[in-house]
Amino acid sequence: MQKQAIFQSKLLPYALVAPQLAIVLIFFYWPALQAVIQSFLLQDAFGLSTSFVWFDNYIELFRDPAYFESILRTFFFSFAIAVSSLSVALLLAVMADKPLRGSTLYRTLLIWPYAVAPPVVGVLWIFMLHPSLGVISRYLRAAGIDWNPLLDGDQAASLIILAAAWKQISYNFLFFLAGLQAIPKSVLEAAAIDGARPMRRFWTVTFPLLSPTIFFLLVVNIVYAFFDTFGIIDTMTRGGPGKSTETLVYKVYSDGLLGGNLGSSAAQSVILMIMVIVLTGIQFRFVERKVTY
């Protein structure tokens, strides 16, 4: 698609794209290229000499069971966060889609957590479920559960999933509600006239018509779980106890910062880039986009 009416000018268009181009080249392409180059280099312990080592950093990474565990963990987190958050949000959206008194108020009261930053989400939840002072932990202990997410890896993981899913409910709710409102009422009425009860109408009419929204949200939620959980993990568990909450992004961060192993960290970055490109590709390929390129 192209505009028919245009301006003629030799220099002006370049001047107009120059600022964005400069920023993108300096702060996007240059670092991305550096990450790729770095991933083929090995630095000695003192940073005095570097040598080109081909794919050694990658091979070493894939030989490292900790890296595999981190990949599996990240996918598990993504799956658990997406499924729990999507199902709660869908339930709420279906309820809010009904012609109820106060439906705008309901919407307002459900969407604001979108604005809460991940590190704050982490702080809020670790405070409630802190082993020694959390208000919910009291009841868990009273119920006979030995609750200590700072020592127990599985509990820490479930805490991260819970907090991350909590934050994402509002986003999913908003898109589900928009998706539901786009479904023509006539289709549902037709099903009702045919004698389909509400539950049946939901599963045979609403749910299939909602599937593009669900798929879109699934991809968005996975990307969210990959990247935006960093802040939640960092304020709640710092990847611990042990490495039980160390996701791929957290590992890039801690390996580069604490370990100083830049080659490995860069190789991990490159693998992450490839994963994101694949996810984005899936989204472009399968999600109907209203953009024309």
Added chain:
Amino acid sequence: MVEDEGIRRYVAHFILWIGIAIVAFPVYIAIVASTQDNALIANGQMSLLPGGHFFETYYQTIFVGTSGSTREPVGNMMLNSLVMALLIAVGKIAISIISAYAIVYFRFPLRMPIFWIIFITLMLPVEVRIYPTYKIVADLHMLDSYAGLALPLIASATATLLFRQFFMTVPDELLEASRIDGAGPLRFFWDTLLPLSRTNMAALFVILFILGWNQYLWPLLITTRDDMQTIQVGIRKMITTTDALTEWPIVMATAVLAMLPPVFVVVVMQKLFVRGLVETEK
């Protein structure tokens, strides 16, 4: 529909209120905790009702900061966050709208390559190129500066695509009309296109402001000086010390203060927020 009476409606109201309670509970606890005495909280005896330390805690948080971990007033952290969020939002909108204008309204040899160069940035968040970006910002002597905080986060294509899409829908007759009036490209942009883009810019601003205010990993890496910390980084540093020393009422007051501006924006500018969110994700 026919059977949708009485009971079903009550069930819907009930489920929605449960949802709202789940969503609001952690924040309620934070607000309550910020008004209580630290000793009580540290003993695990926090009350579920507000205490009497509201003014004292918030005064200390905003103007003094914690007495132990980071001695930076949270008011100053909020100022840093505000400057960063505004720079990101305004900067991104400014550079994107002019480059979109060039790509839509001009034909020039490198037009498509440039479009693709910008477009590809859509795919990779800053997290995956974090250390090389850090190194560049360090080489440019921009650590601990507002420019260093904002510029790498401006390097992305979402806004450009949005404006490009919008410009495509603007009728050609407008350009022809203003050309007849003798207007050049800059005049047309300023007098016609910019006023038409106002709602889009506002919607985008709302989303970018929230995203900017909530940035975490990047500010965490590049700010070393306490007085350049953003509030998201500051709150994390408050709980680094051993648990016994954490000043929970202040931490919780900081959490409340960190939520306040973006939540306010979402609630008050809800229409623009929803619009911006849907448009940037399309």
